[in-house]
Amino acid sequence: MMRLPPLNALKAFEAAARHGGFVGASEELHVTRGAISRHVKLLEDHLGVQLFVRQAQGVRLTPAGTAFLPVVSEAFGMIGRAAEAVSSDASELRILCPPGTSIRWLLPKLEDFRQAHPDLNVRLITDFYPDSGFDAIDVDVGFSVSNWPKRKPDLEVQTLFPILLTPACAPDYLRGKALKAPEALTACELLHETRSHGDWKAWIDAFDPAGVVSTAGQEFPNIDIATKAAVMGVGVVMADLVLCRDELETGVLVAPFSDMVCKSPDGDICLIGGRDKWQTPKVEAFRLWAYGVAEADRAAVDKFVNANLQADREQSFNS
Amino acid sequence: MMRLPPLNALKAFEAAARHGGFVGASEELHVTRGAISRHVKLLEDHLGVQLFVRQAQGVRLTPAGTAFLPVVSEAFGMIGRAAEAVSSDASELRILCPPGTSIRWLLPKLEDFRQAHPDLNVRLITDFYPDSGFDAIDVDVGFSVSNWPKRKPDLEVQTLFPILLTPACAPDYLRGKALKAPEALTACELLHETRSHGDWKAWIDAFDPAGVVSTAGQEFPNIDIATKAAVMGVGVVMADLVLCRDELETGVLVAPFSDMVCKSPDGDICLIGGRDKWQTPKVEAFRLWAYGVAEADRAAVDKFVNANLQADREQSFNS
DNA sequence: TCCATGGCTCATTTTTTCTGACCCTATGAG
DNA sequence: CTCATAGGGTCAGAAAAAATGAGCCATGGA
Structure with a gap:
């Protein structure tokens, strides 16, 4: 196969042909006419063909040039488009995140990330799993335990914070009842996300309050609405210490x-991503940022748990 | 549209990907590994994507690189093939020439042209007209008068030499008959090319020898064989002063x-070519050579005609 | 453990490319 | 007819890009 012609000369040729003259090409490529002239001559020498007919008011393509131009244009077009695609792919960060975590945790903080990385085109997909495969997203801010098949490509996982649950309600609601022991919840409205009663079930399983059943209560389309309902005094929500911080x-x-x-039962909130994209700048940037942001939440959770264990211990001591 | 990535960096990338390592690429492109390394890095910076995963025993393409490579390869392939085509087209000279002129005039001299232009790939098409259009040939060494449609593109014409006809036969054949006057040809075998009896007809029309008919005589597939038959004493051929010089x-x-x-009736032998190719180096070279070679034939024809007009005049004077 | 392979880096050439000033030619207006 | 303009060509010198080559580092196999 023939050695490729000098590529920069090709660029000059293509531009000159497109503009019908060396002046136009020189402006497009930000060089002088002389440079274009030399490039074109070099190419002509290389090919052994005259590409242009030089005339007083510009240049015209020879038959050889006419045959050559469209191929070169198309080839450059292909390269340009591919570069664009690869490049914009590199600047687009597609994040998958389940609705609750999305609305209550990620979304409010995401603007900060956007401002820290204005070159990145951030796309948040709020769902439990992506429509197409895992290839279509760069990183999942999701549950460590889930039943959708994320395992196809090799995955990397990085824990952001644990999901710790405890019942919560509005202070007014509390005032109406005497919620000293968990058994008192039988008299309360339990607030659920439509999707599952798993959180209440897990808590009930853990502390086994007599007579409390996880299937009782009201349902809301997502945990955000359920939480807002609790704030309004509708009932008791199973609060995530982070999402309801x-x-x-x-x-x-x-x-x-x-x-x-x-x-x-969903485990922790983790960053999950294909190994092939894990180290890319955009994912790395997001991981660093997310882990940093979650630091405050981890600390708050620890503080909450420690404080209440302490209280518990003191309480035990006093009684 | 995105500005094209640095093309030489692309070349390095493509070679590196093809060889699965920078060493292979550096050998192919005759540069050091460092140069390839820099090129690839430049490209990666430009695109904002990692193209290769660097490993101890070479490099592996990243997903982005995998997507990018085939496009670049294909684009380079296109350019390479087009360059090859344009280039070889420039070095290929396709000459059309009718069989008689081809065998008796052009072909014996063509080796001289080939040696004078070893870079040119000369292709002689021996026929009255080309299979496909006039575009498929660069120059026609043919009759100025013909009925095939050469006129489609604008044509340039340059006369090489006239076609002058007079009957000719072997000296032995002459000895057997008394060919004082053209009427004596009635007793001779007229030798024709199968294609036409036009040459004999033209001569008979011009000198009007009583009783001689152009349709009489023997036929041969081309004028070369007919001439050779005449040399062997078969009959009288209508000799072209140049072809039978x-x-x-x-x-x-x-x-x-x-x-x-x-x-x-075919007119002169001319160079005929499309205006668009007329000035190309290969055609120009051939025209120059052909016109120079034909010089000797023009001179010989002139000499023959003048000498015989002279003889004619002297004969008239003597009688 | 050591060595070979393969990539990275950087200061120093070497090569390529661009510039900028000038020349030449054709065209069209005055 | 003359001049101005537009467009291309050329060249020496300057600037920029690329290549070198010598040393460094990591990995994986003998």
């Missing part, structure tokens, strides 16, 4: 059994 | 009516 810290929600904290 | 000058053929010379 704000409400618990500001006191719009209180945890009547704050020493009774259990892990979610 | 050798035979006439060496005396293996003699012209009994050498003062009776007429023009062929």
Whole structure:
């Protein structure tokens, strides 16, 4: 196979042909006419063919040039488009995140990430699993335990924070009832996400309050609405210490059994991503940021749990 | 549209990917490994994507690289093939020439041209007209008068030499008959090319010898065989002063009516070519050479005609 | 453990490319 | 007819890009 012609000369040729003259080409390529002239001559020498007919008012393609141009144009077009695709692919970060975590945790913080990486085109897909395969997303901010088949490609996993659960309700709601022991929940509205009653079930399984059944209560389309309902005094939600941190810290929600904290059956919230994309700059940047952001949540969770174990211990000591 | 990536870096990338390592690429491109390394890095920076995973025993393409490579390869392939085509087209000279002129005039001289232009790939197409259009040939060494449609593209024409006709036969054949006057040809075998009896007809029309009909005589597949038959003493051929110059000058053929010379109905032998290719180096080179070679034939024809007009005049004077 | 392979880096050439000033030619207006 | 303009060609010198080559580092197999 013939050695490729000088590629930069080809670029000059293509531009000159497109503009019908060396002046136009020189402006497009930000060089002088002389440079274009030399490039074209070099190419002509290489091919052994005259590509242009030089005339007073510009240049015209020779038959050889006419045959050559469309191929070169098309080839450059292909390369340009492919480069664009590869490049924009590199600048697009597709994040998958389940609705609850998305609305209550990721979304509010994401603007900060966007501003820290204005070159990245962030796309949040709020769902439990992606429509197409795992290839279509760069990273999943999701549950460590799940039943959708993420395992196709080799996956990397990095834990952000644990999902710790305890019942929570509005202070007013609490005032109406005497929630000293978990058995008192039988008299309460349990607030659920439509999808599952798994969180309540896990907590009930862990602390076994007599007479409390996880299937009782009201349902809401997602945990955010359920939490807001709890704030409005509708009932008791199974609060995620991280997702409801704000409400618990500001006191719009209180945890009547704050020493009774259990892990979610969904496991932890993790970053999960294909090994092939794990080290790419965009994913790496996101991982670094997310882990940093989650630091505060991990600390808050630890503090909550420690404080209440302490309280528990003191309480035990006093009684 | 995105600006094209640095093309030489692309070349390095493509070679490296093909060889699965920078060493292979560096050998192919005759540069050091460092150079390839820099090129690839430049490209990666430009695209903002890692193209290779560096490993101890070479490199492996990343998903981005895998997507990018085939496009680049294909684009380079296109360019390479097109360059090859344009280039070889420039070095291939396709000459069309009718059989008689081809065998008796062009072909014996063509080796000289080939040696003068060893870079040119000369292709002689021996036929009256080309299979496909005039575009498929670069130049026609043919008749100025013909009925095949050469006129499609704008044509340039350059006369090489006239086609002048006079009967000729072997000296022995002459000895057997008394060919004083053209009417004596009634007793001779007229030798024709199968294709046409046009040359004899033209001569008979011009000099009007009583009783001689152009349709009489024997036929041969081409004028070369007919001429050779004449040399062997089979009959009288209508000799072209140029094509039969050798035979006439060496005396293996003699012209009994050498003062009776007429023009062929086919006109002159000319170079005929499309205007678009007329000035190309290969055609220009051939034209120059052909016109130079034909010089000797023009001179010989002039000499023959003048000498015989002279003889004619002297004969008239003597009688 | 050591060595071979293969990639990375960087200061120093070497090569390529670009510039900028000038020349030439054709065209079209005055 | 003359001049101005547009467009291309050329060249020496300057600037930029690329290549070198010598040393470094990591890995994987003998």
